[in-house]
Amino acid sequence: MWNRRDHLQTIPLQRQLFRRIAYAGVFSKRYGNYAPTLDIAPLPKFHILHREGKRHKRWLSTNQQMRKAMEIHITDMPSDEDVAIIENGLIEFNKRHIGPSDRRPLAALVLDEHGEVVGGLLGLTARGWLVIDTLFVPEELRGQGIATRLLETAENEARQRGCHGAWLDTVNADASRLYQKCGYRSFGKLDDLPKGHNLVFMSKSL
Structure with a gap:
């Protein structure tokens, strides 16, 4: 029996006992070789029911599948496992589409006379680029060319790793002039990051 919501169809009915069909509140019964046509109301586009002999197949549209509820939860304390799932998922996706990143940490450290770390540069190399994340020199050591030496040391290491460029960002105007x-x-x-300041993105070919 065709559901009354099936797509608009013209259905010849020949040499069979017609079953009672309810449509728009009207019941009809036909016998013999009489072959009427039945105008059936269109089915909503989200739900299409087809009949192939005795088998019935149901196709659910993408829109309907997306109706399956997915909860969004906001937190400022994600677990290590949560972070790993998201980061590893993106890493694997990018690896399949653009190849491995060859990501490696890079650090250039400033040591005092006791061998203690007092400043330095932190970053990484990946996909042919040196990414400089942090550069810090204590105020009492500034003006001695240490920041320049840190940059040169990191850039030389990046070249050895096969990098062809370096990039960074800064909100400090003095640091921006140094990088230039x-x-x-x-x-x-x-x-306006923060308000009244600009976050400047800078790059260099190696």
């Missing part, structure tokens, strides 16, 4: 002296050029900025 070392060959970095601005390629973009984000205004």
Whole structure:
């Protein structure tokens, strides 16, 4: 029996006992070789029911599948497992589509006379680029060219790893001028981060 919501169809009915069909509140019964046509109301596009002999197949549209509820939870304390699932998922996705990243940490450390770390540069190399995340020199050691030496040391290591460029970002105007002296050029900025300051993106070919 065709459901009254099936797609609009013209159905010849020949040489069979017609079953009672309810449509729009009207019942009809036909016998013999009489072959009427039945206009059946269209089915909502989310739900299509087809009949193939005695087998019935149901196709659910993408929209309907997406109706399956997914909960979104916000937190400022994600677990290590939560972070690993998200990060590893993205890493594997990118690996399949653009190849391995060859990601490796990179650190250039400033040591005092006792061998203690007092400053330095932190970053990483990946996909042919040196990414400089943090550069810090104590105020009492500034003006001695240490920041420049840190950059040069990190860049030389990046070249040995096969990198062809380096990039960083800064909100410090003095740091921006230092990077410019070392060959970095601005390629973009984000205004008011924080309010009244600009986050400047800079890069350099190695």
